[in-house]
Amino acid sequence: MSKFSSHNFKGQKALIRVDFNVPLNDTFEITDDTRIKAAVPTIKKVLNDGGIVILMSHLGRPKEGPAEKYSLKHLIKHLSELLGGARVLFANDCIGEQAGLTASMMRPGEVLLLENLRFYKEEEKGDEKFAEKLSKLGDVWINDAFGTAHRAHASTAVIAKFFPAEKRMFGLVMEGEVASAEKVLHKAEKPFVAIIGGAKVSDKILIIENLLERATDIIIGGGMAYTFMKAEGGQIGNSLCEQDRIDTALEILRKAEAKGVCIHLPSDSVIADKFAADAQTSMAPSNNIPSGWMGLDIGINACEQFSNVIKHSKTILWNGPMGVFEMHNFQHGTKAIAKAVAEATESGSFSLVGGGDSVAAVNQFGYADKVSYVSTGGGAMLEYFEGKTLPGIAAVQE
Ligand code: AMP
Numbered sequence: 001m002s003k004f005s006s007h008n009f010k011g012q013k014a015l016i017r018v019d020f021n022v023p024l025n026d027t028f029e030i031t032d033d034t035r036i037k038a039a040v041p042t043i044k045k046v047l048n049d050g051g052i053v054i055l056m057s058h059l060g061r062p063k064e065g066p067a068e069k070y071s072l073k074h075l076i077k078h079l080s081e082l083l084g085g086a087r088v089l090f091a092n093d094c095i096g097e098q099a100g101l102t103a104s105m106m107r108p109g110e111v112l113l114l115e116n117l118r119f120y121k122e123e124e125k126g127d128e129k130f131a132e133k134l135s136k137l138g139d140v141w142i143n144d145a146f147g148t149a150h151r152a153h154a155s156t157a158v159i160a161k162f163f164p165a166e167k168r169m170f171g172l173v174m175e176g177e178v179a180s181a182e183k184v185l186h187k188a189e190k191p192f193v194a195i196i197g198g199a200k201v202s203d204k205i206l207i208i209e210n211l212l213e214r215a216t217d218i219i220i221g222g223g224m225a226y227t228f229m230k231a232e233g234g235q236i237g238n239s240l241c242e243q244d245r246i247d248t249a250l251e252i253l254r255k256a257e258a259k260g261v262c263i264h265l266p267s268d269s270v271i272a273d274k275f276a277a278d279a280q281t282s283m284a285p286s287n288n289i290p291s292g293w294m295g296l297d298i299g300i301n302a303c304e305q306f307s308n309v310i311k312h313s314k315t316i317l318w319n320g321p322m323g324v325f326e327m328h329n330f331q332h333g334t335k336a337i338a339k340a341v342a343e344a345t346e347s348g349s350f351s352l353v354g355g356g357d358s359v360a361a362v363n364q365f366g367y368a369d370k371v372s373y374v375s376t377g378g379g380a381m382l383e384y385f386e387g388k389t390l391p392g393i394a395a396v397q398e
Helices: 034-049 072-082 097-105 121-125 128-135 158-162 172-186 201-212 225-231 243-259 300-311 332-346 357-364 378-385 391-397
Strands: 013-017 052-056 088-091 111-114 140-143 168-170 192-196 217-220 262-264 268-272 281-285 294-298 315-319 350-353
Touching (some): 034 172, 172 350, 192 201, 201 243, 201 315, 217 300, 225 294, 243 262, 262 300, 268 300, 294 300, 315 332, 315 378, 332 350, 350 357
Parallel strands (some): 140 168, 192 315
Antiparallel strands (some): 268 281
16 A cells, blocks of 8 residues: 555546545535545645545435435535635546546546445445446545445445555545554553443443453443443342343453453442433442432542543543433533543543544533544444454555
8 A cells, every 4th residue: 555645646636435424404505514524634635736636425325326315416515615615526427428538637636526426236235347437537546434444345445456556545534543543452552441331232342352452441331331230240220231241241351350451330320210311310339229210320439430540541442421421410421531531631641532422422522622533433443443354444455
Protein backbone atom coordinates (compact mmCIF):
# COMPACT_ATOMS: atom_id res chain seq x y z
CA MET A 1 0.00 0.00 0.00
CA SER A 2 1.00 3.60 -0.53
CA LYS A 3 0.95 6.37 2.08
CA PHE A 4 -1.75 8.91 1.33
CA SER A 5 -0.06 11.97 2.80
CA SER A 6 3.16 11.46 0.87
CA HIS A 7 1.44 10.65 -2.45
CA ASN A 8 1.26 13.40 -5.07
CA PHE A 9 -2.06 13.24 -6.91
CA LYS A 10 -1.19 15.78 -9.62
CA GLY A 11 -2.95 14.78 -12.83
CA GLN A 12 -4.35 11.60 -11.25
CA LYS A 13 -7.92 10.46 -10.82
CA ALA A 14 -8.44 9.37 -7.22
CA LEU A 15 -11.36 6.99 -6.81
CA ILE A 16 -12.31 7.40 -3.16
CA ARG A 17 -14.70 5.10 -1.26
CA VAL A 18 -16.23 7.42 1.31
CA ASP A 19 -18.91 6.84 3.93
CA PHE A 20 -21.60 9.37 2.98
CA ASN A 21 -24.33 7.30 4.62
CA VAL A 22 -25.88 10.37 6.27
CA PRO A 23 -29.41 10.79 7.64
CA LEU A 24 -31.83 12.78 5.42
CA ASN A 25 -35.20 14.22 6.46
CA ASP A 26 -38.47 14.02 4.47
CA THR A 27 -37.41 16.86 2.20
CA PHE A 28 -34.00 15.29 1.62
CA GLU A 29 -32.05 17.70 3.77
CA ILE A 30 -29.01 16.34 5.59
CA THR A 31 -29.71 16.26 9.34
CA ASP A 32 -26.19 15.26 10.42
CA ASP A 33 -23.25 15.91 8.09
CA THR A 34 -20.51 14.53 10.38
CA ARG A 35 -19.53 11.82 7.91
CA ILE A 36 -19.27 14.18 4.95
CA LYS A 37 -17.23 16.66 6.98
CA ALA A 38 -14.90 13.85 8.06
CA ALA A 39 -14.01 13.11 4.40
CA VAL A 40 -13.27 16.74 3.48
CA PRO A 41 -9.53 16.76 4.40
CA THR A 42 -8.92 13.67 2.24
CA ILE A 43 -10.76 15.20 -0.72
CA LYS A 44 -9.03 18.56 -0.33
CA LYS A 45 -5.56 17.03 -0.27
CA VAL A 46 -6.18 15.39 -3.68
CA LEU A 47 -7.67 18.59 -5.13
CA ASN A 48 -4.87 20.77 -3.75
CA ASP A 49 -2.30 18.45 -5.33
CA GLY A 50 -3.97 19.10 -8.71
CA GLY A 51 -5.81 15.79 -8.85
CA ILE A 52 -9.36 14.78 -9.76
CA VAL A 53 -11.69 13.26 -7.16
CA ILE A 54 -14.26 10.58 -7.90
CA LEU A 55 -16.40 9.73 -4.89
CA MET A 56 -18.38 6.54 -4.36
CA SER A 57 -20.57 5.68 -1.39
CA HIS A 58 -23.72 3.95 -0.27
CA LEU A 59 -26.68 5.70 1.34
CA GLY A 60 -29.29 3.84 3.38
CA ARG A 61 -30.54 0.39 2.50
CA PRO A 62 -32.23 0.50 -0.91
CA LYS A 63 -33.95 -2.82 -1.55
CA GLU A 64 -35.00 -2.81 -5.19
CA GLY A 65 -32.54 -0.75 -7.22
CA PRO A 66 -32.70 3.04 -7.66
CA ALA A 67 -34.96 5.03 -5.32
CA GLU A 68 -35.23 8.83 -4.98
CA LYS A 69 -35.06 8.54 -1.20
CA TYR A 70 -31.58 7.05 -1.33
CA SER A 71 -30.09 9.15 -4.12
CA LEU A 72 -26.72 10.73 -3.42
CA LYS A 73 -27.71 13.68 -5.61
CA HIS A 74 -29.23 15.24 -2.45
CA LEU A 75 -25.69 15.71 -1.15
CA ILE A 76 -24.20 17.63 -4.10
CA LYS A 77 -24.91 21.19 -2.95
CA HIS A 78 -23.77 20.70 0.63
CA LEU A 79 -20.66 18.81 -0.44
CA SER A 80 -19.67 21.64 -2.78
CA GLU A 81 -20.16 24.17 0.05
CA LEU A 82 -18.02 22.10 2.42
CA LEU A 83 -15.32 22.03 -0.28
CA GLY A 84 -15.29 25.80 -0.51
CA GLY A 85 -17.39 25.94 -3.69
CA ALA A 86 -15.49 23.28 -5.67
CA ARG A 87 -17.34 22.06 -8.77
CA VAL A 88 -19.16 18.82 -7.93
CA LEU A 89 -20.49 16.83 -10.91
CA PHE A 90 -22.89 13.94 -10.52
CA ALA A 91 -23.28 10.66 -12.39
CA ASN A 92 -26.75 9.18 -11.94
CA ASP A 93 -25.35 5.68 -12.35
CA CYS A 94 -22.17 4.59 -10.58
CA ILE A 95 -21.06 2.49 -13.56
CA GLY A 96 -21.87 2.64 -17.28
CA GLU A 97 -21.31 5.09 -20.12
CA GLN A 98 -22.20 8.38 -18.45
CA ALA A 99 -19.98 7.77 -15.43
CA GLY A 100 -17.09 6.69 -17.68
CA LEU A 101 -17.50 9.63 -20.05
CA THR A 102 -17.81 12.23 -17.29
CA ALA A 103 -14.79 10.80 -15.48
CA SER A 104 -12.73 10.96 -18.68
CA MET A 105 -13.57 14.63 -19.29
CA MET A 106 -12.88 15.96 -15.81
CA ARG A 107 -10.30 18.62 -15.03
CA PRO A 108 -7.98 18.88 -12.03
CA GLY A 109 -9.76 20.44 -9.04
CA GLU A 110 -13.13 18.91 -9.96
CA VAL A 111 -15.16 16.34 -8.06
CA LEU A 112 -17.47 13.67 -9.44
CA LEU A 113 -19.98 12.08 -7.08
CA LEU A 114 -21.31 8.72 -8.25
CA GLU A 115 -24.86 7.56 -7.55
CA ASN A 116 -25.53 5.15 -4.67
CA LEU A 117 -23.47 1.96 -5.04
CA ARG A 118 -26.18 -0.10 -3.38
CA PHE A 119 -28.59 0.55 -6.26
CA TYR A 120 -26.72 -2.51 -7.54
CA LYS A 121 -27.06 -5.73 -5.55
CA GLU A 122 -23.58 -6.55 -6.81
CA GLU A 123 -22.08 -4.04 -4.37
CA GLU A 124 -23.00 -5.93 -1.19
CA LYS A 125 -22.44 -9.29 -2.87
CA GLY A 126 -18.85 -8.26 -3.55
CA ASP A 127 -19.27 -8.98 -7.27
CA GLU A 128 -15.92 -8.96 -9.06
CA LYS A 129 -17.19 -7.73 -12.43
CA PHE A 130 -18.97 -4.82 -10.77
CA ALA A 131 -15.81 -3.99 -8.81
CA GLU A 132 -13.78 -4.09 -12.01
CA LYS A 133 -16.16 -1.64 -13.71
CA LEU A 134 -15.83 0.76 -10.79
CA SER A 135 -12.05 0.41 -10.81
CA LYS A 136 -11.86 1.69 -14.41
CA LEU A 137 -12.97 5.12 -13.18
CA GLY A 138 -9.80 5.92 -11.24
CA ASP A 139 -6.01 5.71 -11.44
CA VAL A 140 -5.68 5.09 -7.70
CA TRP A 141 -8.13 3.66 -5.15
CA ILE A 142 -8.46 5.21 -1.72
CA ASN A 143 -10.50 3.56 1.00
CA ASP A 144 -11.72 6.19 3.46
CA ALA A 145 -14.94 4.50 4.59
CA PHE A 146 -14.14 3.10 8.03
CA GLY A 147 -17.85 2.62 8.79
CA THR A 148 -18.04 -0.17 6.19
CA ALA A 149 -14.53 -1.57 6.66
CA HIS A 150 -15.99 -4.73 8.26
CA ARG A 151 -17.83 -5.58 5.04
CA ALA A 152 -16.25 -7.36 2.06
CA HIS A 153 -18.22 -5.37 -0.52
CA ALA A 154 -17.23 -4.61 -4.12
CA SER A 155 -16.15 -1.00 -3.48
CA THR A 156 -14.67 -1.55 0.00
CA ALA A 157 -12.55 -4.66 -0.56
CA VAL A 158 -12.96 -6.62 -3.80
CA ILE A 159 -11.94 -3.62 -5.94
CA ALA A 160 -8.44 -3.73 -4.38
CA LYS A 161 -7.30 -6.49 -6.72
CA PHE A 162 -7.57 -4.13 -9.71
CA PHE A 163 -4.99 -1.73 -8.28
CA PRO A 164 -1.31 -2.54 -7.68
CA ALA A 165 -0.04 -1.98 -4.11
CA GLU A 166 1.37 1.48 -4.86
CA LYS A 167 -2.06 2.60 -6.11
CA ARG A 168 -4.06 1.53 -3.05
CA MET A 169 -4.18 3.53 0.14
CA PHE A 170 -6.15 4.62 3.17
CA GLY A 171 -7.59 8.14 3.24
CA LEU A 172 -7.12 10.33 6.29
CA VAL A 173 -10.25 9.04 8.08
CA MET A 174 -9.11 5.43 7.77
CA GLU A 175 -5.52 6.33 8.66
CA GLY A 176 -6.71 7.97 11.90
CA GLU A 177 -9.04 5.12 12.85
CA VAL A 178 -6.51 2.39 12.13
CA ALA A 179 -3.66 4.21 13.91
CA SER A 180 -5.68 4.81 17.09
CA ALA A 181 -7.12 1.30 17.21
CA GLU A 182 -3.65 -0.19 16.64
CA LYS A 183 -2.23 2.00 19.37
CA VAL A 184 -4.77 0.64 21.85
CA LEU A 185 -4.74 -2.98 20.76
CA HIS A 186 -1.05 -3.49 20.02
CA LYS A 187 0.98 -0.64 21.48
CA ALA A 188 -0.90 0.19 24.66
CA GLU A 189 1.10 1.78 27.42
CA LYS A 190 0.18 0.09 30.74
CA PRO A 191 -1.84 0.34 32.91
CA PHE A 192 -4.48 -0.18 30.22
CA VAL A 193 -8.12 0.01 31.28
CA ALA A 194 -11.03 -1.07 29.07
CA ILE A 195 -14.37 0.36 30.12
CA ILE A 196 -17.17 -1.82 28.81
CA GLY A 197 -20.82 -0.96 29.29
CA GLY A 198 -24.14 -1.14 27.53
CA ALA A 199 -27.08 -3.44 27.74
CA LYS A 200 -25.98 -6.97 27.00
CA VAL A 201 -23.16 -9.30 27.93
CA SER A 202 -23.87 -11.33 24.80
CA ASP A 203 -22.91 -8.39 22.53
CA LYS A 204 -19.61 -7.82 24.31
CA ILE A 205 -18.25 -11.31 25.03
CA LEU A 206 -15.81 -11.35 22.11
CA ILE A 207 -14.50 -7.90 22.97
CA ILE A 208 -13.97 -8.80 26.62
CA GLU A 209 -12.23 -12.04 25.68
CA ASN A 210 -9.87 -10.21 23.32
CA LEU A 211 -9.20 -7.53 25.93
CA LEU A 212 -8.39 -10.12 28.60
CA GLU A 213 -5.23 -10.71 26.54
CA ARG A 214 -4.28 -7.04 26.52
CA ALA A 215 -5.74 -4.92 29.32
CA THR A 216 -4.60 -4.68 32.93
CA ASP A 217 -8.06 -3.61 34.15
CA ILE A 218 -11.57 -4.09 32.79
CA ILE A 219 -14.41 -1.95 34.14
CA ILE A 220 -17.83 -3.44 33.55
CA GLY A 221 -20.82 -1.12 33.88
CA GLY A 222 -24.28 -0.66 32.37
CA GLY A 223 -26.97 -3.32 32.25
CA MET A 224 -24.45 -6.07 31.58
CA ALA A 225 -22.87 -5.65 35.04
CA TYR A 226 -25.92 -7.29 36.69
CA THR A 227 -25.42 -10.62 34.93
CA PHE A 228 -21.95 -10.63 36.52
CA MET A 229 -23.40 -9.66 39.91
CA LYS A 230 -25.91 -12.50 39.69
CA ALA A 231 -23.16 -14.91 38.63
CA GLU A 232 -21.34 -14.03 41.86
CA GLY A 233 -24.45 -14.80 43.90
CA GLY A 234 -25.80 -11.25 44.27
CA GLN A 235 -29.45 -10.17 44.52
CA ILE A 236 -30.23 -7.96 41.51
CA GLY A 237 -34.02 -7.51 41.73
CA ASN A 238 -35.49 -6.72 38.32
CA SER A 239 -32.22 -5.52 36.78
CA LEU A 240 -31.27 -6.71 33.32
CA CYS A 241 -29.98 -10.25 33.47
CA GLU A 242 -29.10 -12.71 30.75
CA GLN A 243 -29.76 -15.98 32.52
CA ASP A 244 -28.12 -17.96 29.72
CA ARG A 245 -24.91 -15.92 30.05
CA ILE A 246 -24.29 -16.50 33.73
CA ASP A 247 -21.83 -19.29 32.98
CA THR A 248 -20.09 -17.06 30.43
CA ALA A 249 -19.78 -14.32 33.05
CA LEU A 250 -18.27 -16.79 35.53
CA GLU A 251 -15.87 -18.03 32.87
CA ILE A 252 -14.76 -14.46 32.13
CA LEU A 253 -14.18 -13.80 35.86
CA ARG A 254 -12.20 -17.03 36.16
CA LYS A 255 -10.05 -16.29 33.09
CA ALA A 256 -9.38 -12.74 34.30
CA GLU A 257 -8.16 -14.03 37.63
CA ALA A 258 -5.90 -16.57 35.96
CA LYS A 259 -4.40 -13.88 33.73
CA GLY A 260 -4.04 -11.31 36.50
CA VAL A 261 -6.51 -8.90 34.86
CA CYS A 262 -8.50 -6.92 37.41
CA ILE A 263 -12.25 -6.85 36.71
CA HIS A 264 -14.10 -3.95 38.35
CA LEU A 265 -17.86 -4.23 38.89
CA PRO A 266 -19.91 -1.26 40.22
CA SER A 267 -20.08 -1.41 44.02
CA ASP A 268 -23.41 0.45 44.08
CA SER A 269 -26.23 1.41 41.73
CA VAL A 270 -28.92 4.00 41.17
CA ILE A 271 -32.06 1.89 41.34
CA ALA A 272 -35.57 2.57 40.02
CA ASP A 273 -38.99 1.05 40.58
CA LYS A 274 -39.67 0.93 36.83
CA PHE A 275 -37.87 1.44 33.51
CA ALA A 276 -39.06 5.00 32.95
CA ALA A 277 -37.81 8.58 33.14
CA ASP A 278 -40.30 9.37 35.93
CA ALA A 279 -39.52 6.29 38.04
CA GLN A 280 -38.92 6.58 41.78
CA THR A 281 -35.20 6.27 42.45
CA SER A 282 -32.95 5.21 45.31
CA MET A 283 -29.43 3.83 45.89
CA ALA A 284 -28.38 0.27 46.73
CA PRO A 285 -25.33 -1.99 46.71
CA SER A 286 -25.27 -3.55 43.20
CA ASN A 287 -25.33 -7.05 44.72
CA ASN A 288 -28.24 -6.32 47.04
CA ILE A 289 -31.00 -4.70 45.00
CA PRO A 290 -34.44 -5.12 46.58
CA SER A 291 -36.99 -7.12 44.63
CA GLY A 292 -39.22 -4.96 42.44
CA TRP A 293 -36.32 -2.53 41.82
CA MET A 294 -33.77 -2.42 39.01
CA GLY A 295 -30.29 -0.94 38.59
CA LEU A 296 -30.33 1.70 35.85
CA ASP A 297 -27.04 3.49 36.53
CA ILE A 298 -23.84 3.03 38.50
CA GLY A 299 -23.94 4.68 41.94
CA ILE A 300 -21.87 7.46 43.53
CA ASN A 301 -19.33 5.05 45.09
CA ALA A 302 -18.95 3.16 41.81
CA CYS A 303 -18.29 6.46 40.01
CA GLU A 304 -15.46 7.16 42.43
CA GLN A 305 -14.19 3.57 42.30
CA PHE A 306 -14.10 3.59 38.46
CA SER A 307 -12.72 7.14 38.21
CA ASN A 308 -9.77 6.13 40.40
CA VAL A 309 -8.88 3.25 38.09
CA ILE A 310 -9.22 5.52 35.04
CA LYS A 311 -7.05 8.23 36.62
CA HIS A 312 -4.19 5.76 37.10
CA SER A 313 -4.34 4.34 33.57
CA LYS A 314 -2.09 5.32 30.66
CA THR A 315 -4.34 3.82 27.98
CA ILE A 316 -8.14 3.94 28.07
CA LEU A 317 -10.63 2.26 25.76
CA TRP A 318 -14.30 3.02 26.30
CA ASN A 319 -17.21 1.20 24.72
CA GLY A 320 -20.76 1.38 26.06
CA PRO A 321 -22.58 3.63 28.57
CA MET A 322 -22.65 3.03 32.34
CA GLY A 323 -26.43 3.41 32.59
CA VAL A 324 -29.58 4.40 30.77
CA PHE A 325 -28.00 7.75 29.84
CA GLU A 326 -30.91 8.64 27.55
CA MET A 327 -32.94 9.38 30.72
CA HIS A 328 -31.87 12.32 32.86
CA ASN A 329 -32.06 10.44 36.19
CA PHE A 330 -29.71 7.72 35.00
CA GLN A 331 -26.99 9.64 33.16
CA HIS A 332 -24.80 10.67 36.07
CA GLY A 333 -22.59 7.56 35.89
CA THR A 334 -21.86 7.89 32.17
CA LYS A 335 -21.15 11.62 32.63
CA ALA A 336 -18.79 10.94 35.56
CA ILE A 337 -16.87 8.38 33.51
CA ALA A 338 -16.66 10.78 30.54
CA LYS A 339 -15.24 13.41 32.91
CA ALA A 340 -12.69 10.96 34.37
CA VAL A 341 -11.58 9.91 30.88
CA ALA A 342 -11.24 13.58 29.84
CA GLU A 343 -9.16 14.36 32.96
CA ALA A 344 -6.88 11.37 32.43
CA THR A 345 -6.44 12.47 28.80
CA GLU A 346 -5.49 15.95 29.93
CA SER A 347 -2.84 14.41 32.17
CA GLY A 348 -1.28 12.62 29.21
CA SER A 349 -3.13 9.28 28.85
CA PHE A 350 -4.34 8.06 25.47
CA SER A 351 -8.11 7.55 25.29
CA LEU A 352 -10.19 6.05 22.53
CA VAL A 353 -13.98 6.09 22.62
CA GLY A 354 -15.51 3.73 20.12
CA GLY A 355 -18.72 2.02 19.19
CA GLY A 356 -22.27 3.29 19.24
CA ASP A 357 -23.72 4.71 22.42
CA SER A 358 -20.57 5.77 24.24
CA VAL A 359 -19.76 7.95 21.22
CA ALA A 360 -23.28 9.43 21.42
CA ALA A 361 -22.74 10.02 25.15
CA VAL A 362 -19.39 11.88 24.84
CA ASN A 363 -20.94 14.02 22.11
CA GLN A 364 -24.09 14.70 24.15
CA PHE A 365 -22.15 15.62 27.30
CA GLY A 366 -19.60 17.81 25.47
CA TYR A 367 -16.49 15.65 25.99
CA ALA A 368 -15.80 14.68 22.36
CA ASP A 369 -12.86 17.08 21.99
CA LYS A 370 -11.45 16.22 25.43
CA VAL A 371 -10.58 12.60 24.62
CA SER A 372 -7.76 11.51 22.31
CA TYR A 373 -9.90 9.89 19.64
CA VAL A 374 -13.60 9.31 18.95
CA SER A 375 -14.17 6.55 16.43
CA THR A 376 -16.72 7.09 13.65
CA GLY A 377 -17.26 3.43 12.84
CA GLY A 378 -19.65 1.68 15.21
CA GLY A 379 -19.83 -1.90 13.94
CA ALA A 380 -16.39 -1.73 12.32
CA MET A 381 -14.68 -0.59 15.54
CA LEU A 382 -16.47 -3.29 17.55
CA GLU A 383 -15.19 -5.98 15.18
CA TYR A 384 -11.70 -4.47 15.35
CA PHE A 385 -11.74 -4.68 19.16
CA GLU A 386 -12.97 -8.25 18.90
CA GLY A 387 -9.67 -8.97 17.16
CA LYS A 388 -11.17 -9.66 13.75
CA THR A 389 -9.48 -8.79 10.48
CA LEU A 390 -11.52 -6.15 8.69
CA PRO A 391 -11.79 -6.82 4.93
CA GLY A 392 -11.69 -3.09 4.04
CA ILE A 393 -8.38 -2.72 5.88
CA ALA A 394 -6.82 -5.99 4.78
CA ALA A 395 -7.67 -5.23 1.12
CA VAL A 396 -5.58 -2.05 1.20
CA GLN A 397 -2.69 -3.55 3.19
CA GLU A 398 -2.23 -6.92 1.48
P1 AMP B 1 -25.16 -1.19 23.82
O1 AMP B 1 -25.77 -0.86 22.49
O2 AMP B 1 -25.06 -2.62 24.12
O3 AMP B 1 -23.86 -0.43 24.04
O4 AMP B 1 -26.19 -0.66 24.91
C1 AMP B 1 -26.56 0.67 25.03
C2 AMP B 1 -27.86 0.73 25.75
O5 AMP B 1 -27.74 0.12 27.01
C3 AMP B 1 -28.33 2.14 25.98
O6 AMP B 1 -29.49 2.37 25.25
C4 AMP B 1 -28.60 2.18 27.47
O7 AMP B 1 -29.82 2.81 27.81
C5 AMP B 1 -28.68 0.71 27.86
N1 AMP B 1 -28.35 0.49 29.26
C6 AMP B 1 -27.27 0.89 29.93
N2 AMP B 1 -27.32 0.55 31.21
C7 AMP B 1 -28.50 -0.10 31.40
C8 AMP B 1 -29.14 -0.68 32.52
N3 AMP B 1 -28.56 -0.68 33.72
N4 AMP B 1 -30.33 -1.27 32.33
C9 AMP B 1 -30.91 -1.28 31.12
N5 AMP B 1 -30.35 -0.74 30.01
C10 AMP B 1 -29.15 -0.15 30.14
